[in-house]
Amino acid sequence: MNHFSTLQFHIRDRVAYLTLNRPEVRNAFNDQMMGELREAFSLVNDNRELIAVILRGNGPVFSAGADLNWMKSTLHNSYEQNRTDSSQLQELFEAFFHIGPPAITILHGACIGGANGLAAASDIVLAEEQTQFRFSEVRLGLIPATIAPFVIHRMGPQAAKYYMLSGKAFRGEEALRNGLVNAIGDQEKLDTELDILLKELPNNSAQAMWETKRLINQIGMLTDEQKIREHTVDAIATARVSEDGQEGMQAFLEKRKPRWVHR
Numbered sequence: 001m002n003h004f005s006t007l008q009f010h011i012r013d014r015v016a017y018l019t020l021n022r023p024e025v026r027n028a029f030n031d032q033m034m035g036e037l038r039e040a041f042s043l044v045n046d047n048r049e050l051i052a053v054i055l056r057g058n059g060p061v062f063s064a065g066a067d068l069n070w071m072k073s074t075l076h077n078s079y080e081q082n083r084t085d086s087s088q089l090q091e092l093f094e095a096f097f098h099i100g101p102p103a104i105t106i107l108h109g110a111c112i113g114g115a116n117g118l119a120a121a122s123d124i125v126l127a128e129e130q131t132q133f134r135f136s137e138v139r140l141g142l143i144p145a146t147i148a149p150f151v152i153h154r155m156g157p158q159a160a161k162y163y164m165l166s167g168k169a170f171r172g173e174e175a176l177r178n179g180l181v182n183a184i185g186d187q188e189k190l191d192t193e194l195d196i197l198l199k200e201l202p203n204n205s206a207q208a209m210w211e212t213k214r215l216i217n218q219i220g221m222l223t224d225e226q227k228i229r230e231h232t233v234d235a236i237a238t239a240r241v242s243e244d245g246q247e248g249m250q251a252f253l254e255k256r257k258p259r260w261v262h263r
Helices: 031-045 068-073 079-097 115-120 148-155 157-166 172-177 187-203 206-221 225-241 243-253
Strands: 007-012 015-020 052-057 103-107 110-112 124-128 132-134 183-185
Touching (some): 007 031, 052 187, 079 115, 079 148, 103 115, 110 115, 115 148, 124 172, 148 157, 172 183, 206 225, 206 243
Parallel strands (some): 015 052, 103 124, 110 132
């Protein structure tokens, strides 16, 4: 199923497995990887049966951020060319943030610079305790602009300021304390945590999970209380009359498992 050169991609048991596969350059981003990631996200969104997408990286680290050769090639780009490149990067993080099924990202080794955009755009993040994190942009005279909305969404503005302004390295315990990741441990512990999730998720309606995720993301972007109320009322009314909503309530009343558990 995999026709990518910078990624590995396959689907098994209604779970999409997506792996960054440029270990020789520490899974650094370049134009090709970004394009292939967007294509893979589109394939995931086309399959409404999926209950999760799992993102990880091959080799010693999850990702070292931007590829040095790619950065070198953009060094003398015009403002407009840089806007185009930046828009593509922003669209990548947005696409992952809005991907349909729950997105679980597993980090190890290092997660540097723009790689934190993928982590922050995830729904659930598991990290090996010794993973090194760093927002390194300020050390290059740059700013973490395209990842900022997603990092702030997860960490809050004060923690984001601390790490983005200092550029200091930090590890899993700090990432957990500040909300960038949801769980830390050694590889065995993370495998156990992932197994627990993958045993729980098949009991849920894929449709309901996709819509719950969309609701949470939309509420996070709304600021007007009346709009939030209207949106939530409409969302539950729509869910109740949906195919899975009707099946789930009927199964509960009939004291049986809903049909999606047997898929």
